[in-house]
Amino acid sequence: MVAPVLETAHVFCCPNRVRGALSWSPGPGGLLAFGTSCSVVLYDPQKRIVITNLNGHTARVNCVQWICKQDGSPSTELVSGGSDNHVIHWELENNQLLKAVHLQGHVAPVYSVCAAYQERASDVTLQTLIVSAASDSIVLIWSKKASEVPVLACGDDDCRIQLFVQQDGQFRNVLFLRGHEDWIRGVEWTIFGRDLLLASCSQDCLIRIWRLCIKSTSLETQEDDIIRLKENTFTVESKSIKIEFAVTLETVLAGHENWVNAVHWQPSFYKDGVLQHPMRLLSASMDKTMILWAPDEESGVWLEQKEWTPEIVISGHFDGVQDLMWDPEGEFIITVGTDQTTRLFAPWKRKDQSQVTWHEIARPQIHGYDLKCLAMINRFQFVSGADEKVLRVFSAPRNFVENFCAITGQSLNHILCNQDGDLPEGAAVPALGLSNKAVFQGDITQPSDEDELLTSTGFEYHQLAFQPSVLTEPPTEDHLLQNTLWPEVQKVYGHGYEIFCVACSNSKTLLASACKAAKKEHAAIILWNTTSWKQVQNLVFHSLTVTQMAFSPNDKFLLAVSRDRTWSLWKRQDTALPEQEPIFTLFAFTNQVTAVHSRIIWSCDWSPDGKHFFTGSRDRKVVVWGECDSNNEFMEHSIGPCSSVLDVGGSVTAVSVCPVLDPSQRYIVAVGLECGKICLYSWKKTNQIPEINDWTQCVETSQSQSHTLAIKKLCWKNCNGKNEQNESESAEWLYFASCGEDHTVKIYKVNRCAL
Known part of the structure; x- marks a missing residue:
């Protein structure tokens, strides 16, 4: 067997920040499918690795759904919709792409897809049925062969749910379900015995569960003094047979404090006529909580289930990643992006397993500007540049170093002996601030109940005090947001426009930086001393933005390339006195003739x-x-x-x-x-x-x-x-x-x- 030349070892990403961008295939070994930018990622939550990427969309993936089988076996098909106006049907074999079919018909971004298998009595085969909805206000039905759709539910921005059925090759509206008082954010069907249950969620913070059944089997009583649920009915004609259906409101679930964005039934299937999983409903809200609902066995009242704890999952940037660096020892990667975060990824080396998986273990900087570039000053110190025109320098706190060693299997004593001075325990950002302030041992206080309150809008993260923690495995999202910041040790001013690129010398004594520029005076490269953080020199040559710089391996030269289509090479001239800074002079360059x-x-x-x-x-x-x-x-x-x-x-x-x-x-x-x-x-x-x-x-x-x-x-x-x-x-x-x-x-x- 020929060894592969190139393999993808690890992938770091997260779902797009849209409502329907994630779906979990049911059954043993089920994979998570989620949209990341223009790609659909298949992730194994047990092995904690990305299996493959499904690349086909040309714009953001907005919705993904596995097509589930009634017997609970692993899914081999899924469907996705994107801002490229396309719906793609993916077929897999051994968790790898077998076939992708682009379904074109929408003229605006697709934001919702739903798919199911339909059994055809004539040939006892399963046919794939896909429904898509887009911001063009059109719902499209896709099928390989002619199919009959018993009922289709669509949630609208007029607070109503529309029910459609297919008759004589046409879909007609048969019923409006009223009750919600704001936009419908999600609807989903499930089978319960001979009935169908429809869960709907809304911006009114409520969840409603509706029961659809054949009229003859609906709840009826001959006694007039018994309170009965109001029924909404409609009739479907099929092959000269009229069937009357009834829809009743089963229950209203109130538990969230903000918009309820999605509801999903627990995947279930029937075996020998017996439901194999208990009926449970999961809801997600803008109040940053999820609730698992289930009916009480005795009373039938829907109640919230016990608390669940988060597992270790894949994470990453949710916008463009602009720069990355390996640490000098090759043990971790640090990245910056236009999601205004700096993130650190490292291997998790478990004692009980030989497999090594990589995870985000720190978020050293959460900023208010888009981050564009970074450079490592030493193993646990970096400088980042953003659209704010300022360079910021960060150093790792003690709590990070301790947890880094525990997660990656490094020697704590060896790393701490190479650190200068007394390290702070952690860092925190003050309210309305951009700087990560160091927190020392004496500054740590226990959080009060008031510190745990959410902001009134629920859209921002409320600032909490740093609390040190002992980790032996990668942190969860709430911990990354709160307890993994690095203290900011220096601000460096000098550029007139947004920072675009930085580079550090191999000796780690000089830093070169450049900003966006449309004139020669702003396109100058500034050299900084990484000890005093004072300006050493301005290097003026280029007329437009310097896009990247690199020091030669022996630090004798600094290379710069630019939007002006030229490069410049600067040579280091050592001074006579050791305490004097080296001077760089223009050594070679290209122009319009030599370029x-x-x-x-x-x-x-x-x-x-x-x-x-x-x-x-x-x-x-x-x-x-x-x-x-x-x-x-x-x-x-x-x-x-x-x-x-x-x-x-x-x-x-x-x-x-x-x-x-x-x-x-x-x-x-x-x-x-x-x-x-x-x-x-x-x-x-x-x-x-x-x-x-x-x-x-x-x-x-x-x-x-x-x-x-x-x-x-x-x-x-x-x-x-x-x-x-x-x-x-x-x-x-x-x-x-x-x-x-x-x-x-x-x-x-x-x-x-x-x-």
Whole structure:
């Protein structure tokens, strides 16, 4: 069996923030399907890993539903709807995509889908029936063959529920169910014996359960003094037979304090005429709570079930991920995104299992501006840049370090001995503030009952005091929001516009930063001392925004690329006195005459030996630059292309060079495209002019492995760091991480022996 060249090792993402974006397949081993940006993700909650991505939508996925079988066996089909106006029917085999069918008919975003199997008496087969609703105010019914729909329920924004039945090939409205006092947010049917139960939820904070049954079996009494439920009736004619149905209000459930956004019945099936699961209803609300309802066995009154505790699940950004970095030891990844958060992902190493899964274990920064870039200053300190024009520096608190060691299996004593000074316990954000304030041991107080109250609107997170905790497994969402912030240790001012990119020297003594710019004066690169955080120098050359920067491996050079389609190379000039800061001077550059790229240069990176640097541009080109003397030193003003121009077939948004060479001693280059695909190439300098056969394509991501929107950053793991599985595997596998506008972060493993 041939070993794969490229595998997706871990995926970090979360469901889109829309009401119907998640569905759980019933039965043993059922998978969670949820929409993340334009993709449908299949997640195994038992193994805590992403099984695959279903990529087909071109805009946000708004709704997903598994098509469940009545016998409770695992589902192999699901349906999704998106803002691209499409409904997609997915067929799976062994949890991998077998077939995808696009259903086109809506002219506006699809926000609701419902699907079911219908048994056909004529041939005893199951036919797939799909119903979709969109903001074009149209409900569409999809079926492979002609089907009969007994009843269709639609919740409206006029507070009513409409019931439709199909007769003579047409759907007609047979009944309006009134009772809710605000928009209907969700409806769902379930079978109960010979009857149907319909649960509806609304912005009036209430849930109503309706019973539909054949009129002859409905509750009747001959005694006039007995209170009877009001029945709404309608008649269906089928093959010269008239059947009268009755709908009654079964109960009203009041327990939520804000809009009820969704209701779902517990999946159930009948075996030998016996219901295999108890009847239970789950509701979710804008009050940030879920309630599990069930009827009391004796009285029949619907009651709330006992409290449940949250499990460890997948998490990630809910908007575009703009930048990522591995820590110097290769033990965790830190990311920033336009969801205004900084997140830290690390491996969970359980003593009782050999499998290692990665999880979000900290949310060091929750900001008020979109975050765009970050750089690691040391293993437990980073700087981030956002749209607020300010750089902010954060350091890990003691409580995080302790929990990090417990979760990942690190030595606490070894890490703490490398930390300077007395670490704070944690951090908290004051009301109406943006800065994470350090909390020391003496500042910690026990929370009062008032601290637990929600805000009056229920839409914002109420600020709570930091409380230290001891963790041996990844934290839950409420803990991530409250107790994993890092104290802010420095604000750095100097730029006039939104911060766009940052880079730290390999010695961790200098930080370079740049902001958005439309003029040369604002496009200057600022150098900072990472100890005093004072400005060292302004580097003025580019006329538009500097998009990315990188220090050479020996820190002698700083490379910058820009929207103005040029790059600049700055050389470090050491000063005579050790206490004086080094000075960088412009060493080489491209202009309109010498430039190769004809569009924005989005990305750059150095070869691990420092002999060459790579640039990638919107013009689809990747170019290698450099001319060195016998001492591997760049020759002033003589730097030019030393490779053939690689056309990758799409706009290049990210480039990263592996820190080790492939088995044939060629550089391994990961190239990220605007379409979301990642391509791996190898390159080796030839002595031929022009260069021939210097590029070799190794592998590219498959459709399920790719991102669905633009790649924002690629970063290889430091090969000197520890391997997440075992040391013997480290020589065979290389790891790199990617992040993109599709809200996801992925870790890939590359089999270097198969390149």
